[in-house]
Amino acid sequence: MPPPAGADASAASTSGPDASESPSESLDAVRSQSHAPPETSESLWLRRSVILSFWAVVALLGLPVWWKTTAIYRADLPLPYMTDWADGKICKPVFPLRIAVEAPLALQDAQHLIHTTQHALDDLNEFSAHHLRLMLSDLPAPANASQQVVRDEGPTSDEDTALSIRLIPVETGPTPRSHLQPYSPTLDVYYAANQIPPPSSTGSPLATFIAHELHKIFAEEQALLAYLLSTTSGAHTAKMQSLSPETTAELERQSTRAFKYAPTYHLTFSLFTPSSMPSAWDIESALQQYLSPLLESFAAISNFTVDSQVQLYAGFSPSVREPEYDEALKAWTLRKEDLSGFINAAEWPLSPSIGIGPTVNFVLYVPSESQSPLLVKESGANSWLVPQWGGVLILNPVSMAGQNGSIPTILTKDALSPAMHTFSDQLISLLGLPQTPASLPLRLSTLKRVRAASLLFSASSTLGALARLTRALPSIPIPDTVAKSVDLTTAHLQQACDHLRDGRFQGALEHARIAEAEAEKAFFERSMVGQVYFPDEHKVAVYLPLLGPVAVPLVMAAIKELKSGLSAIRRR
Template identity: 25%
Template sequence: MLLEKSAVVEQKKLLAALSVGVLAVFVVLPLWWKTTEVYRATLPYKEIEQLSNRENVITITRQIVVAMLLEDDAKRDDLFLAKIQEYLRITEQVVRDNRYVTLRYIIKKQADGATLNFLMESIKTAQTIKEASDVVGSLLDSQTGHFCLVLFPQSLNSNLFNSVEPRVFVSKHRIALVQLSSVSEDDTALITRTLDVVYGGTDLQSVLSESLHLQNKETVNVDRMRQLRPSAGVQLSFTLLNTDPYILSSHWNIEDAIDGWLRPFMAHRGIRYLCSFYIESQVLYYTDLELNPVKRNGLYTISAENLPQALSILESRMGFQVSQLPNLNFVVYVSPINKTPLYLYHPPDWQHGYTSLFSPQWGGLVVYNHDSSNGSDHHDVLVDMHRVMPTFITQLKKLLGLPELERDSVDILIEEVPEHGVLNWQTDRMLEAKMVECVSFTLTTLQSLLRLLDEVKNMVISDKIQQEVMHSMGKLIKSKEHSSDGKLDLAFQLAKQSMHSAEMAFFDPSILALLYFPDDQKFAIYIPLFLPVGVPVFLSLVSIIRQLIQKRKSTKQD
């Protein structure tokens, strides 16, 4: 009887240990492994790789309308058209090797006889070049984003260009009036040089290559390093430095200056599409550059070599660092009474001083000299913003990446625009470079993200990251489609949105949640918890296996 009870108890112990072991192996262990794994949403790895390797991601289309008022000389027409086509073919060839960009030119000859006659009569009766350009612009709709090249002989209106030396007039719209004397190499070279000035010509390759960082470091244009990268917004900070208000009280009318100078500049089509601007202004009292000017020939001079340190100290006191947006600082420094006039210089050439400083990625500084010879102990200085704002606008153009125009050509005259204005074809060239830059950053960011997630297997890939990656890819594809259709503004906006989504995915906080929690640390944390329970379960399973083996052997012997 006791043996039977003992056998029943042993059998129950065996079943209990076996059930615990089975439960631990087939339920607890998989459940623990499943609950501790990292969620990883599916990402389109192959699609992004194909998108990165695909050539001609962006196609830039430029259309040139050629209106030839060359009387009845068909051979001359054919010659000039052939020369223009050859120039454009060379330009396309230069850009063809670029991985991300294809340049496509479309040439249209304005062959409507009535239109040509009207243009001819308009140029004959025009009193000024600008008047003739306005007539051409209103007739050919120069606002459509295309460039109109009007070629006419010198005999058509020999007095039109008498007031200026050049034979080419380029308006602020996309109109170029070219006065030709004869069919010669000089004339064809003049036409190609005009296209170079307006559309960049072969220089487009360097602009795009610098945007994509494809060139050698030694040949990268310094101007590209000065510019801000494309972003959703830029904060513009205007600061007036007042060193000692008891002796020198400085004032400025910054509100009217912003409304009169800065807002018209920001309202331009290309600048408005580039980014959003947030403007702040302040007056800092008892703030100096903390430099010791050296007096030479009655003038106080400051070496530009000492200014970076002074600007760093000044930036810590301006208080605009709370914004997450890129910040550009524009500072007006009113020279102290006992140190005026004050000029900056690059050593050792101290004789050629200047009053403004441009700092890449930072902003600009203007030294405002005033009249301190009234003999009074207290001076009130009202800053003339007409002296300051043109300099700030010029510095802002450089920081945003607006290309500078070639104004040193003796053959080409570019219509002057206000200091706060920009030309339409200037913004086109800027948006092209910025669009390519956005595409480059987007593809680089997506590729880096995929490599990171592929190498670190336990890194979280949330649904938000998946959505941002898909959104970035969709916007990038749409940007290419719109750029192929010539819709440059919309293409740039989509490319910028694509870059922003890629950055949001790359810098998502959820990615770092388990970055420092790899599998070895997972085991290091859970083994101390599971080991006290796991060892008895494991020993019980070993004991059960031994008993089953012994029971099997005894059964065979019986």
């Protein structure tokens, strides 16, 4: 039933909006009722204080702690000084060799002969860094060609004297003539009494002869040092000796064949045989007789450790072709390309390296009777040298068979004599000993000077590499141990250079050896090497997931408050 009309009108008047209000006015009224009350100044400053406190903790506590815990410590290194060493600006090595002359002459005649010979030597010398100083054996001060007074160096010892010349007057035989002692640094010069130059002369055949003999004795040493200086970056001398292409090629071949210098070498002697005989060898007695004197002569340059082993039933590698019989040579032969089977560590286990020094391997192979004699097809030799590895010798049983024609069970000291002589020659080549002159002490002293110079250049180059690495990678740490090693390196390098300049080559070698070891220790510091492989990109990848969630709310809150403050300033 429909409601009455009056009721509808009254309901509309009580529940609906005032007919006199517009729709926009009613919407504004609703909005005014929904707004929050205005923020008080106390709450505003409280909120800003909270935000500032967070930023204060980050700036005053978080950042310093982060900076302190993640900072890379870099000790101070004398980088310009290190670079100058590498460029050869600090030390220009020279090699003054003192030559003592024993002359049975009057003092005035002996001094005149020395001065005349010195002039002739200077005319022959093309390498100013290497020069010979003649001096009377009973006088402390060396005499030079210009007769200038050199600084007093004190009495010279026998160790500082490179060579002694003994003038011996004779009445028979051709004169002048000379003889170099094979096991003593002594040159005997035989002359006639009428060959002594008078005081008024400026030259004589005897002085010219001595000068040419000395130049010939030290020719290879000058070539070695000139080659070393020419191949070393940063090594500059006032006057460099020009080397022929043939000499340069020969010196390069010798340098690639020899081992790098080391204070200690480990020698391993191995006996390999394809059968059960010989099953033993008298290696201890053979080494004591044939090799120990040579090793003792090298004691001033390097030390040696020795071991030996016997490997029975040592057959060739499957990749190596079996020996072939050559009718022309009447022997079994191996091709040159198959010689690598003798250094195959998988088939013939050699002793591992012991200690920090390089291992020099010497292999003695005794073939079976059915394949003896065994030679190299291309050369017909039974021994060969492996550069920077060692030497191999094939000891054919035909040359050592007993009366019954069989291989002996034990290789005696006499049977090992040819092998020991061959191994001695191979060791000399592998250690870089010069081939001339005929005197072994002179060759050893030459090697001492060459090794001292090479170590000095190597340590200086390592310092330069370390300086470049430090500049190129500012993110790597430099511990105090590196700085200490650098200081020790530069100190010993300076002492080595001073000893070279004074002609004390044994001391120069010892200081250069320490400098090289300290330079290598500084360059290969473990903490530095590990940090090289951890660049800054890795650090960002580690820190960003941790700092991002914390930094975004702080930054957004700071931006909001900054905008609020700017708006308030504009309204004013």
